[in-house]
Structures are given as C-alpha cells and as structure tokens.
Amino acid sequence: ISNCHLSLPTARTRQVMGEFGHVYEQQYAVALFNSVRFEIEGGGGPQSQLLHRKNPLEDRSIFSGGLFQYLEENKRWRNRFVFVADTYNISFYENKVAHERSLHPKGTINCAGYKALTSMEEYLELINTSLPGIKAKVGSGPFVKCATQFPLILWHPYARHHYFCVLTEKEQKKWHAVLQDCVRHSNNGLSEECRVQTPAFTDAMRLHRQAQGHYGTWDMMCGGPPQILANLVMETLHPELRNLIGPRLKGKIQQRQRNWMLISEAVYKQVLSQTQAQYEALVQTCEVEISRLDAVLRTDMDQIITSKEHVSGKIRALVLPRAEQLLRGSVQPFLSSILEALMEPTSRGFSEVRDVFFRELVEVSKNTLNGGGKDKLGEHMEKISMLAFHPVKMQSCYEKVEQLNLEGLQQRFDVSSPSVFIQRAQILMREQMDNAVYTFEHLLHQSLEGKVQGGEDLCKTIHCCQDRVLKKYDYDSSTVRKKFFREAVLQIIIPYMLKQLSPSFHLVRLTEYMHYIGTGVPLGTLPMLSDLPRFQELIFEDFSQFILVENVFEEVVLQSVTKDIMMAVKEAAVQKKHNLYRDSMILTNSDPNLHLLGENPSVDWATQYRGGNEEPEGALGGGGQSSRRRRQVVSMIQLDEMGPLPYESCLEVPGVDFIPEEGEMEEVEVKAQEPKEQETPTEPDPPKEPDSSDSVQEIRYHSKPVVEMMVSASEEDLAVLTNGTGTLEDWKEEEVTLITTVVEEMHRKSPQWMSAPQEVNEQLVETGSPDQEAEGGLQEKGEAAIEGKGEEDEAAIKNAIQEIEIAVQEEDGERITECAVDSDSEPGDTALHE
Known part of the structure; x- marks a missing residue:
C-alpha cells in the first residue's frame, strides 16, 4: 500500500470533521435555545401509569459462559470465558479464574453496528460483496473453518469480525439471543438525558448527510458520537479504498477477502481514534460558550x-x-x-x-x-x-x-x-x-x-x-x-x-x-x-x-x-x-x-424473603469493575442429562486435526479415504486435553520424560488436590520436568467425544485400566515415557520444535503456567487448560 493510500484516511477524516464541526457549532446554539425554552415553558406528554426504574441492572450481569473463539493471529480455535456486563459490552478472558481475579480481558467488543449471525451461509453472502468484481465460486468455503456446526459470528461492515462456536443447538440459540440483545442495546441511539448535545449532534448529522444528498434513515447511526462519525467517514472512504486497493490484492479469493478485511479493520481503527479526539475538542469548544449563550437566552427569550x-x-x-x-x-x-x-x-x-x-x-x-x-x-x-x-x-x-x-x-x-x-x-x-x-x-x-x-x-x-x-x-x-x-x-x-x-x-x-x-x-x-x-x-x-x-x-x-x-x-x-x-x-x-x-x-427479594444467605445461580465477579459479586440475569447453560460443566458451557477445544485450515483440505480428504481400524471399547478411558500442534505440553511429551499420575478421587477429594510439586523429590534421578495429575471423572464427558469413537481413540491417553493401583500405574507410565523418548521419529521432533517456537512467541510463558494445576483454582477448571 502506497503512502498516498495511508494518508488518505487522515485527510478524509479531517475534511469530514471540518464540515460536520461547522454545522454542529450552529446546531449547538439552536439546541441550547430549545432546551432553555422547554425548561421555562414546560410541556410534555401524558403521565405514565407505570413506575420507571432508574438503574435496573445495578449489581447485575447479563450472561457468562464458555465459547470457542477463533484467533486470527494463529488461525486456531481456543476456549474463552465470555462475560457480558450490564453495559452489554462483551469481554473474553483466558479462563474463568482470570475473570474472577479481575484480570484484564483478552479483548472487549462494543457491539454497535454489528450483526449477529448463526450460519456460514449468511456470513458468506455478506463477505462475498466486500470486494468489487469478485465473487466466490459456488460451494467454496470461507477462510474460517468452523470447529462445530453451531457457529456464532459478529459481522461489521468496517470493523473486525468475531467468530465463535458452541457444541449444541441449545447453546447456540441462547448465545444468539444474548448477542442480539447486545447489538440492540448498543444501537439504541444517544442518551436523551443530554438535552443539548444529543439534539445538536443528531440535527447536525442529518443536515450534513442531506447536504451530501443522503436523505432518509441511516443504518449506521449507532453507537456513541465518535463511532457514528467514524461510520460517516467510512461511508465514502471505504468504497474509495476498496476500488484502489482491491485490484492489487493477490492470492486466492479467500486470502484476498481476508487481507481486505484486515486492511478495513486497520483503517477503521485509525479513523475512530481521530474522530474521538476531534469530537472531544469540538464539544469542549462549544461548552466554553454555554455560560455566555445561556445569559443571552434567559435575558432576551421573549x-x-x-x-x-x-x-x-x-x-x-x-x-x-x-x-x-x-x-x-x-x-x-x-x-x-x-x-x-x-x-x-x-x-x-x-x-x-x-x-x-x-x-x-x-x-x-x-x-x-x-x-x-x-x-x-x-x-x-x-x-x-x-x-x-x-x-x-x-x-x-x-x-x-x-x-x-x-x-x-x-x-x-x-x-x-x-x-x-x-x-x-x-x-x-x-x-x-x-x-x-x-x-x-x-x-x-x-x-x-x-x-x-x-x-x-x-x-x-x-x-x-x-x-x-x-x-x-x-x-x-x-x-x-x-x-x-x-x-x-x-x-x-x-x-x-x-x-x-x-x-x-x-x-x-x-x-x-x-x-x-x-x-x-x-x-x-x-x-x-x-x-x-x-x-x-x-x-x-x-x-x-x-x-x-x-x-x-x-x-x-x-x-x-x-x-x-x-x-x-x-x-x-x-x-x-x-x-x-x-x-x-x-x-x-x-x-x-x-x-x-x-x-x-x-x-431485594433475595435478602428480605430468603434470608440473604444463598448465593444466586450464576453469581460472578464484577470483571474488574467491582469487588461485589454480581447476580446474573440469564441462567447458566446446562446440557441435557449432563452434570455441571466446567467453564459453564463448553468442555474442551476440539483438536486442530478436526479443523483443517486453508490449503489442508486435500490432505484431509486423502486421510479420510484411508481405512482405519475400528475399535469399540466397552468403557472408553477419560480423554486427555485435545492435541494441538502449537501446544507447549505436547512438545514436552516428545522431548522430555513425562510422568502422569492416575489418581482415583471422589468429589470431596477434588477440593484438596494440589499441583503435585511434593513428588519431585522422588524423581530427581530421572530428571522429570513435568508431572501431570489426571483425575478421573467419568460422568463428565463431552458429547463430541461420545459421538465420534474413532476420533476419541486417536486422542485418548494411553493409560492402564482405571482399576489399576496408582503406584503400579505411575511406574509403568514413567517407564513408557522414558522408552518412548528414544523411539520418536526425527521428523516429528523437528516439526514440533518449529511449532513450539511459534507458540512461545504468541503466548509467552502463559501456557507453561497452564500446564500445572493451579492450587487456587476450582477443580472443575483445572481440567480445561488449553
């Protein structure tokens, strides 16, 4: 992209804000006159018969739970804990423990201007029109391969798209309703309590667009003033950049669409930051004149x-x-x-x-x-x-x-x-x-x-x-x-x-x-x-x-x-x-x-009529906003005939082997045609965490001696499990660098594992019988790990080392911490590290 293209957003933003600012200053004085006149003369419609609540969502949150999120940085799906606060902003965290500890979220989504979609077909119809003169072939898939058949997509004409998915249709319907509510709330318009700024802004926006020949309603009149102004700039800037840059994009159609969306997102962020600063300066300039204008109005109103x-x-x-x-x-x-x-x-x-x-x-x-x-x-x-x-x-x-x-x-x-x-x-x-x-x-x-x-x-x-x-x-x-x-x-x-x-x-x-x-x-x-x-x-x-x-x-x-x-x-x-x-x-x-x-x-019905001692279902931390625990509006998702699920929604991230990326489709089809041995175990062993090519733990399994402890534990024992550091003394001679404690809970299985026994068998941990004594199982696992080290294929080790370097750069030392069981976390969460 040339320097001319890079400077175009700044120049166009400055031009639009200059034209809009002139109209806004005029409408600000008019809005102040109408506000003072209404205050003096009074007025209003019929009185409401029902009472109105001032702050209905005080100490409340809307919803929270686990979702699979697609990370465009490394083209992988990861399990994220998603929290929807009373502001209807969507925040996603590494896990539930990070949220409860009030850590900063991985990201936050303001849903103004978005559309919540539930199928790839709807999404393809929107993105296929993103570049002029380019249409995807019939049957061609998007550049994102969904991990399940229940996707949830947040689409925006200019900003970044967000991809999620869940395991069941029931979860999809509930999450879709929540996402739609977030979009609906964010698109509600400006606050009517601002009796001067809001009418001045809406009238100035309408008059400015009419001067450009645009009459009627506008779908992108949503969000706060800086967002609306950014949408106003992008209304003319976006098609111009698309015509300039679109023909220069190379590669397959999916790659060109992906690159164009990244460019559009970067330009929108740049425009939004500029409209934010310039709008604040414009409002400050108008507010300086309020005292003088108000004095004139109250003196000469008649x-x-x-x-x-x-x-x-x-x-x-x-x-x-x-x-x-x-x-x-x-x-x-x-x-x-x-x-x-x-x-x-x-x-x-x-x-x-x-x-x-x-x-x-x-x-x-x-x-x-x-x-x-x-x-x-x-x-x-x-x-x-x-x-x-x-x-x-x-x-x-x-x-x-x-x-x-x-x-x-x-x-x-x-x-x-x-x-x-x-x-x-x-x-x-x-x-x-x-x-x-x-x-x-x-x-x-x-x-x-x-x-x-x-x-x-x-x-x-x-x-x-x-x-x-x-x-x-x-x-x-x-x-x-x-x-x-x-x-x-x-x-x-x-x-x-x-x-x-x-x-x-x-x-x-x-x-x-x-x-x-x-x-x-x-x-x-x-x-x-x-x-x-x-x-x-x-x-x-x-x-x-x-x-x-x-x-x-x-x-x-x-x-x-x-x-x-x-x-x-x-x-x-x-x-x-x-x-x-x-x-x-x-x-x-x-x-x-x-x-x-x-x-x-x-x-407060819970306090006055139930003693106030019971913790309401779905109580969560304030997400860094308050130390008090919030009561959740929407109840947690529970799958049919299943116990309480860790992360409230999803179990584990599906293995990347089941999510082929672009360029890997042919290999997957060839592998699918190869015959596989059918195994039908009467009682499948509990699955380990799904294998991933960028997993730190997987590489350690390939390159270092690994000891896995199979411990039969009851639910009472889960509360007192530790990370097992006390056993390191017994294994100094073997130079064991990683000890993983695997706890059997046969009543908590993902429907994904239950429905695909062939895939389960490929990823099951090779352990002994569940009835085997812990000491004997521990010794066999240690010997098997040491013997397996010398039999690893050299090519697999080289590929693993290359992939671990990428993983270390992306998530630094976070995954090393996740390999051990956190003694402060809840037992249900320890089995869900990525």
Whole structure:
C-alpha cells in the first residue's frame, strides 16, 4: 500500500470533521435555545401509569459462559470465558479464574453496528460483496473453518469480525439471543438525558448527510458520537479504498477477502481514534460558550421567540402551498399502508410482552398455592425482577416485531431498511416490560409488608396486584405505541418531502446563500432566492445564532404533515385489532400514591424473603469493575442429562486435526479415504486435553520424560488436590520436568467425544485400566515415557520444535503456567487448560 493510500484516511477524516464541526457549532446554539425554552415553558406528554426504574441492572450481569473463539493471529480455535456486563459490552478472558481475579480481558467488543449471525451461509453472502468484481465460486468455503456446526459470528461492515462456536443447538440459540440483545442495546441511539448535545449532534448529522444528498434513515447511526462519525467517514472512504486497493490484492479469493478485511479493520481503527479526539475538542469548544449563550437566552427569550415566529410566518407563506400539494398527491395515499405495515407486527409484539408477563405471574401463583410460602415467593420474584433483561425469555416478543416489512415503501420513501424501526420498537417493549415488573414488585411488596399470609391469601394478593398492573400496562403501551407510530411515520415522510422540496427552494444549505451577498451576483437571477436574504435580515444579529432559516424551513414542513399523521393514528386507534386506546379515554389514577413508591429503592427479594444467605445461580465477579459479586440475569447453560460443566458451557477445544485450515483440505480428504481400524471399547478411558500442534505440553511429551499420575478421587477429594510439586523429590534421578495429575471423572464427558469413537481413540491417553493401583500405574507410565523418548521419529521432533517456537512467541510463558494445576483454582477448571 502506497503512502498516498495511508494518508488518505487522515485527510478524509479531517475534511469530514471540518464540515460536520461547522454545522454542529450552529446546531449547538439552536439546541441550547430549545432546551432553555422547554425548561421555562414546560410541556410534555401524558403521565405514565407505570413506575420507571432508574438503574435496573445495578449489581447485575447479563450472561457468562464458555465459547470457542477463533484467533486470527494463529488461525486456531481456543476456549474463552465470555462475560457480558450490564453495559452489554462483551469481554473474553483466558479462563474463568482470570475473570474472577479481575484480570484484564483478552479483548472487549462494543457491539454497535454489528450483526449477529448463526450460519456460514449468511456470513458468506455478506463477505462475498466486500470486494468489487469478485465473487466466490459456488460451494467454496470461507477462510474460517468452523470447529462445530453451531457457529456464532459478529459481522461489521468496517470493523473486525468475531467468530465463535458452541457444541449444541441449545447453546447456540441462547448465545444468539444474548448477542442480539447486545447489538440492540448498543444501537439504541444517544442518551436523551443530554438535552443539548444529543439534539445538536443528531440535527447536525442529518443536515450534513442531506447536504451530501443522503436523505432518509441511516443504518449506521449507532453507537456513541465518535463511532457514528467514524461510520460517516467510512461511508465514502471505504468504497474509495476498496476500488484502489482491491485490484492489487493477490492470492486466492479467500486470502484476498481476508487481507481486505484486515486492511478495513486497520483503517477503521485509525479513523475512530481521530474522530474521538476531534469530537472531544469540538464539544469542549462549544461548552466554553454555554455560560455566555445561556445569559443571552434567559435575558432576551421573549424577543427571540417573537423574532422566530415572525420569520416562520414568512417562510410558511412561501413553502406551505407547495408542501400541501406534495402531501396530497404523493404522501396521503400511502399513509394508511405505512401505518398498517408498522402497526401489525408492533402490536403483536407488545401483546406478546403482556402474555409473557402474565404467564410468569401465573407460575408464581401456582408455586405459591402449592405451599411455597414467602420463601419460595422471594426466589421466584428474584427471577421475575429481571424478566425484561432476559433476552431468551423476551425472544418471542422480539421475533414478532422482526416481521415488520416495508417492502414496496422503502424504495419510494428512500428507507434503507426497517431495522431502525424494529430495534426501536424492541427497546420500547423492553422498557414497558421492566416498568410493569417494577410496578408489580412495589405493589406486591407494599401489600405483603408487615403481614402474615397463607398460600391462598398470598395468591389472592398476587392476583390483585397483577390485575392492577395489567390495566396500567394496557394504557401505557397504547400511549407508547402511538408515539412510536407518529415518530416512525415522520422519519419516513419528512426526508422524502425535504428531498422533493429542497431543489425547488434551494434550501439544502440556506446559510450558504449568504455568501452571495457582496459578491456582485444579482440575487434576482437565482431561482426562488429573492426572498431568502430578506428572511435573514428579519433576524437581529444577536439572535441569528439561535434562529437558523434552515431549521425553520424543516419545522414548517414538519407542521404541514403533523395534522394528517395525527388523524391517521387516531383512525387506526378505533380498530380493535391494534388494541389502542382512543385519545379521549383517560385512565383515572386509582393509585394516587403509587408514584411515591417509585422513589423507594428496588426490592431485594433475595435478602428480605430468603434470608440473604444463598448465593444466586450464576453469581460472578464484577470483571474488574467491582469487588461485589454480581447476580446474573440469564441462567447458566446446562446440557441435557449432563452434570455441571466446567467453564459453564463448553468442555474442551476440539483438536486442530478436526479443523483443517486453508490449503489442508486435500490432505484431509486423502486421510479420510484411508481405512482405519475400528475399535469399540466397552468403557472408553477419560480423554486427555485435545492435541494441538502449537501446544507447549505436547512438545514436552516428545522431548522430555513425562510422568502422569492416575489418581482415583471422589468429589470431596477434588477440593484438596494440589499441583503435585511434593513428588519431585522422588524423581530427581530421572530428571522429570513435568508431572501431570489426571483425575478421573467419568460422568463428565463431552458429547463430541461420545459421538465420534474413532476420533476419541486417536486422542485418548494411553493409560492402564482405571482399576489399576496408582503406584503400579505411575511406574509403568514413567517407564513408557522414558522408552518412548528414544523411539520418536526425527521428523516429528523437528516439526514440533518449529511449532513450539511459534507458540512461545504468541503466548509467552502463559501456557507453561497452564500446564500445572493451579492450587487456587476450582477443580472443575483445572481440567480445561488449553
């Protein structure tokens, strides 16, 4: 890659940030004016009937467990402990012990802009379009060979892709739901609590893209401001670099795709670091002016509002006739179709939320009626309190909304995809579920406080609180849905109308027309521009930074369609199939003191109703964020008819012999055709850790005397096992450098080993019978290891030495530590070193 290509990202970032920064500074003053005006005048919609929880995930984590992760550095699969915190960032560690000790993670993924995939076919469809003019042949595989048939892939158009896999379909579904929730949360948009920065950023981003000719929704408007700005830069930079660098890439198609993805990742990292620094400097520059601007606003607010209304009237007289003509001819005929496409799946989703909430409470009532009492009630309420943030239980609700389809309307109204509306509806569903659960918790806790009730009375109390909450949910969900429909229709229609009206009025960037003043160009010769300078002259110079003609024009267009949209939503509310309340129906507040309960802290059901001594299932360390143990929302994965699994999900990394890499396919096919001896042992020995060509321990087996101790241990003995360093004294004469303690646990076997006896036989540790005494087995293993040293093939030793040098460079001394059993770790974890 030439120096010109390397400097192009920096130059393009500087250009885009310069253009965006000019618009942002203008919109920052406008947003500050709107914020102060709202503070003075007040306003807002109808009051919510349900309570709202401020910090629902306090002292919680979403999920954790083991996954196979593909490491692109050495093209190998490794077992990683994955932890999803309350921030929905995905962190992966070397193992569970590293996480519990609050060590730094191996990596962290911010899921903004990603897509969670569950098949290689979906992934191939996306990466085959990454390079222009290059299409993979039918049946050709990707450059990543999945270790199992249950992959999990995080795909991003610019950033690094992440590859995971699991052993069972059940694990795949649960992990996929968790990953989708992480993506959904990260794409939720900017915080509405920032009443100045957020509207200033979103308006500046919209106006900047409109100036470039891009109207309508944008799928990459996700993540924080630096990420969105990096996506904005990459929107034009990525295709340009692809056309410049793509033809120069050499090798097979898979290798070219891989190299291009590495280049794209490096460029995106560079752009993201630059947008981060430049955006922070831009915000700091604007915040310096806040005190001065705020003083002007609070002093002259009445005059500013009067001036703006005067300018709005002039622009409305000019724009409204053309806007109404466009509305009647091109928008009104499609309003009902747009609303129908939005309402059907959204209403089914909110109805499913209600059903899931109802079913969970019915289960609580059943268990309480069967003699569970308050102790059992506390256990069930502890789980229900996090129902909204349980991605697996909420999956049926989310799937209803995913059926939203705007086909036929997308092309006409320039809607890139319905994903923006789907994710927004899903976030609203989660909020309503949490509000319902939180309100039910407080009502039930208030009813039970200081009272002793039996099973039937307790069940009646639950039903009473349940009915009150469902009524409030019906009202609030109707209000939230109608607001969502209005906003979604505006997001579809307004960009379309602006795109049609802007060429007529040349109002894409009104502020730029001020450059014509004083240039000698007759303004009357410019079409439709004779009144624009007069509009700007109507605004006092001191108020010009708070009133922009460009914003006023958009507000006029917005006002022209708002009335029709409101009427369309009201007509839809009459239809029973949508389950919407009419606006004339006002729910009387039967709980006047209910909102006072929202000021109370969340109910700790585990402490108050179960004594607080039991450790909740899935309790984990804080991942370096807190020394307190967090309660996990999603329960650990347990395979059917299996005991608790080490690393909570996966057993061992599959041997690399089962994962052929690129260029090795032909060798694998030849080996597959060779006949193999079939062995069917009645009781297979416990498998050792899978062989790997880059394993430090394997090379030591080839080059040094190795002693393996077969010790029959019960579960009580597992807790007191040590790393066996005390036995070194007895083997000094043999120069033993490694002692491995292998503990038999026949009830914990991976389904992978059970389903492939031929592969198991190739990797089983050659030990004696399980009933053999430890002393005799120890002596035989030592003699076998010493005799085997002289019989090793020279070629195998040379290859092993070359591979160990690579392994030592990659993971330094970490694997040496992993070869011994850590005396501080849990027994279940010691059998899972890579």
